[in-house]
Amino acid sequence: MGKIILTGDRPTGRLHLGHYVGSLKRRVELQNSGEFDKIFIMIADAQALTDNADNPEKVRQNVIEVALDYLSVGLDPAKSTLFVQTHVPELCELAFYYMNLVSVSRVQRNPTVKTEIQMRGFEKSIPMGFFSYPVSQASDITAFKATTVPVGEDQAPMIELTREIVNRFNNIYGPTLVEPEILLPDTQVCMRLPGTDGKAKMSKSLGNCIYLSDTPKEVKKKVNSMYTDPEHLTIESPGHLEGNCPFIYLDAFASDEQVTRFAPDYKSLQEVKDHYTRGGLGDGTVKKLLINVLEEMLAPIRERRAYWEQRIPEVYEILRTGSEKAREAAAETLNQVREAMKINYFADSALIAEQAKKYKSGKS
Numbered sequence: 001m002g003k004i005i006l007t008g009d010r011p012t013g014r015l016h017l018g019h020y021v022g023s024l025k026r027r028v029e030l031q032n033s034g035e036f037d038k039i040f041i042m043i044a045d046a047q048a049l050t051d052n053a054d055n056p057e058k059v060r061q062n063v064i065e066v067a068l069d070y071l072s073v074g075l076d077p078a079k080s081t082l083f084v085q086t087h088v089p090e091l092c093e094l095a096f097y098y099m100n101l102v103s104v105s106r107v108q109r110n111p112t113v114k115t116e117i118q119m120r121g122f123e124k125s126i127p128m129g130f131f132s133y134p135v136s137q138a139s140d141i142t143a144f145k146a147t148t149v150p151v152g153e154d155q156a157p158m159i160e161l162t163r164e165i166v167n168r169f170n171n172i173y174g175p176t177l178v179e180p181e182i183l184l185p186d187t188q189v190c191m192r193l194p195g196t197d198g199k200a201k202m203s204k205s206l207g208n209c210i211y212l213s214d215t216p217k218e219v220k221k222k223v224n225s226m227y228t229d230p231e232h233l234t235i236e237s238p239g240h241l242e243g244n245c246p247f248i249y250l251d252a253f254a255s256d257e258q259v260t261r262f263a264p265d266y267k268s269l270q271e272v273k274d275h276y277t278r279g280g281l282g283d284g285t286v287k288k289l290l291i292n293v294l295e296e297m298l299a300p301i302r303e304r305r306a307y308w309e310q311r312i313p314e315v316y317e318i319l320r321t322g323s324e325k326a327r328e329a330a331a332e333t334l335n336q337v338r339e340a341m342k343i344n345y346f347a348d349s350a351l352i353a354e355q356a357k358k359y360k361s362g363k364s
Contacts, residue, residue, distance in 0.1 A: 002037030005030060006146035006180075008085070010048040011062035015069040016209035017294075018193040018202035021252045022152045022185055028074040030150065039080040040144045040326055043067065043319070046085045046092075047137075050130035051120055067315050069212050072305035077318045085140070087323035090330040094337060095132070095139035101168045102135055102161070110134055112157045138162040142177045143330040150183040152192060173340040177333075193252060198227030198245055210294070212301055219298065223249075223291050228283045235282040241273055246286045254293045262292040 007027060009015065015024065031039055043066050048059045063084060070082055085091065107113060113134060117126060134157075141149055141162050149159055159182040166177040192201055195208025202209050210222050226246055232239040241247050256268040263285075266272050272289070275281040308315055338344040345351065 003035060003148060004144060004146050004178075005036050005039045005148050005150065006042065006141050006144045007040075007150050008042030008044045008140070009066055010044045011059055011066045012048050012052065013062055013204040014065045014211045014213055016202055016204070016211045017249075017253075018209065019069075020073065020212060021193050023150060024069075024073045024075075026150055026183075026185065027080075031075060031079050036148070038144070038329075040146070040329070041070065041075060041080050041082050042085050042140060042326075043083070044085045044140070047133055050127060050133050051122075053127065053129070063319075064312065064315065067319055068305055068308050071308045071315065071318075072212065072301045074304070077322060081322045081325050082318055083322040083326035084319050087320075088143070088327045088330050090327065090334045091136070091139045091143055094143055094330075094334055095136045097337060097341065098135050098138055098165050098169070099132060101165050101172075106161070106164075107131060107134055110157050110161060112154055115154075134158050134161050135165070138165045141180050142166060143333045144326070145178040145329075145333060146180050147178060148183050149180045153184060154192070156182055156184070169337075169340075173337075176336055176340040194243075194245060194248060196222050196226045196245060198243055212298065213305055214298070215302075216295060216298075219294055220291050223287050223294070224284075226287065228286075232283060236279050238279040239276040239281070239283075241277060246283070246290045247273065247276070249290055250286075250293065253297060254290070258293050258296065259289065263289050 005027075007023065009019065009023075027039075027041065030036060043063055045059050045063055048062075049056060052059050067082065071077075075082065113131070117130075120130075122130065137158050138161060141159075142165075149162075151159065159180060163179050166179045169177050195202040195206055196210065197206070197208040199206055199208055210219060214222070223246070226249075227243070228246060229240045229244050231237070250269055250272075254269055259266050259269050259272060263272065266275070272281070272286065276286065335344065339347075342348070342351075
C-alpha cells in the first residue's frame with residue numbers, strides 16, 4: 001500500500017495566514033514532492049454543521065470560499081483530490097460503527113474537545129454531533145486509508161483517538177484499517193500563529209485574522225494595528241521580541257534575502273531583531289518590512305484567486321468530480337469494514353448457503 005494523505009478544513013469562513021503557515025503551505029509542498037500516491041483534501045462541511053446547525057447558510061456560502069483559497073495557494077486538482085464531506089455518505093456509516101468502540105468518558109477526556117466545548121459555550125448543552133466529531137474525524141481518516149495526517153499541534157489528541165479506534169477495530173474484527181501517523185508543522189512558529197491583537201490564536205471569531213484574500217490596503221491596515229511591545233514607547237527605547245506580533249510574523253514568513261531587499265541596512269532578520277532590542281528601531285519600520293514580505297507572498301495567491309473567481313462553475317465541477325473519486329475510495333473501505341464485521345449479508349454466499357442448508361435440513 002502506498003503513502004496517502006488526508007487533511008482538510010471546516011468551511012466557516014475564508015482561510016487566513018494561520019491556516020497558510022500551519023497547513024496550507026505544507027500541503028502544497030507535500031503535493032508537489034511526489035512522495036505520496038494519493039492526497040485527499042476535504043472541505044469538512046458536515047463537521048462545520050456540528051456547531052452551526054442553526055446557520056447552515058454560513059457553511060453553504062463558505063464551501064466555495066475554502067475551495068477558492070485551496071486553488072489560490074496552489075493545490076492542484078490534478079494532483080490532489082478536493083472533495084466535500086457531505087457528498088461522501090459512507091463516512092457517516094463508518095462513524096456510526098466506530099462509535100461503538102469508544103466510550104463517552106474517553107471522548108470527554110480529549111483535551112481538544114474540552115477546549116472547544118468551553119470556547120463555544122457548550123458546557124451545559126453539547127450537541128451530540130459536536131461531541132462525537134472526534135469519531136467522525138477517525139472515519140474521515142480511515143476511510144481513505146490515510147497513512148499521514150498533516151495537522152497542527154492542537155489536533156494531536158484527535159489523531160491519537162483515531163489510532164485507538166483503528167487498533168480496537170483490528171483487534172476485534174481482524175486487520176482491516178490503517179493506523180495513521182501525525183505530521184506536525186516543522187517549526188514551532190508554524191504550530192500556531194497568534195492573532196494580530198497578540199491573542200494566542202488567529203481566529204475568525206475573534207476578528208484578528210489576515211485573510212489570504214485580503215486586499216493590499218486591508219493587509220497594511222491590519223499590520224499597522226498589530227500588537228507590539230507596550231514598553232517600546234520611543235524609537236530609542238530597547239524593545240522586547242517576546243509576544244511582539246510583527247517579529248513573530250517575520251519569523252514565520254520572512255527570509256534573510258527578503259530582509260536585505262526590503263531593508264537594505266540589514267543583512268538578516270537577526271540584525272533587525274538585535275537593533276530593535278538594543279533600541280533605535282521603531283515599530284513602524286518593522287511593520288513596513290512585514291507588509292512588504294506579506295505582499296510578495298500574497299500577490300500571486302490573489303492573482304490565482306481572481307482567475308478562479310471568474311470560473312465558479314468550474315470550481316464546483318472540481319469539487320463534484322473530487323467528491324465522486326473520494327466516494328469510490330471510501331466505499332471500498334466501507335465494504336471491507338462490513339466484511340470484517342460480517343454484516344455484508346447479501347455478498348456472503350457462504351452465509352446464505354449455510355442458512356439455506358440449516359433450514360432445509362430442519363424441514364426434512
